[in-house]
Amino acid sequence: MxxxxxxxxxxxYIERWSLMRNTRExxxxxxxxxxxxxxxxxxxxxxxxxxINVDEAETALKGIFHDANEIITGDMPTPVKYYDEDIKKSYKRVENIASHTLINKLPADMQVYYKSLFFGEEDALSFLDRIEEDAPIDIDTLxxxxxxxxxxxxxxxxxxDKLSALIKCIEERMSGNHEFDSAYESTRSFLEQxxxxAVDDFLQDFLPAYELTLDELQGL
Known part of the structure; x- marks a missing residue:
């Protein structure tokens, strides 16, 4: 089994935004x-x-499993997780242990299909950061x-992930919850930087619709 x-x-069963007052969990x-x-x-x-020749299906799969290890670790509040480099590295080790624990709950012949979804992010992003240190990578090279x-x-x-957080902030603010004002500003700033x-396009073309009512959305 x-x-x-x-x-x-x-x-x-794992709730997000545990330090914030939510109008909707x-x-x-x-x-x-x-x-x-x-x-x-x-x-x-x-x-x-x-x-850019990305695989949209593979990208979606990565999104599905990007927080799966929180089944074991729980959702660590961002201010705690990134408080300093020591805590950040320690928590990353905990996340890796949790990911290994979950992968090992699969039959051996299935594990290879999931490992890249659970363990690829950190190495991949650090690799991209390294090759972009001297100059932005051009599309042909990419x-x-x-x-x-x-x-x-x-x-x-x-x-x-950040867009989802920004959308949550918009929804809470529209419900009159100013607890999310600061999170909105910092998250939007992160995305713009x-x-x-593709993110800039989404912010311009799609994000404003999240502030509309259902009747307004249906009229577009």
């Missing part, structure tokens, strides 16, 4: 679905508008480097 998928089903299951959809959209924008494309997909997932054209 293997318990991987039964463990995944418990994502719906959010769990990591619904968050992960939203991140997957947003990452998928960002990948398509990157491909169609900027000729499209010829499978590892760089993988890293770009993880960057889109990171952006989608990511230097990703």
């Amino acid at each position: 293997h318990s991987f998928f039964a463990m995944m089903a418990r994502m719906k 959010e769990n990591i299951s619904e968050h992960s679905l939203e991140v997957a959809m947003l990452a998928h959209g960002l990948a398509i924008i990157s491909k169609e508008r900027y000729s 499209n010829l480097d499978k590892k760089a494309l993988d890293a770009y997909e993880w960057r889109l997932v990171k952006a989608a 990511m230097d990703l054209p």
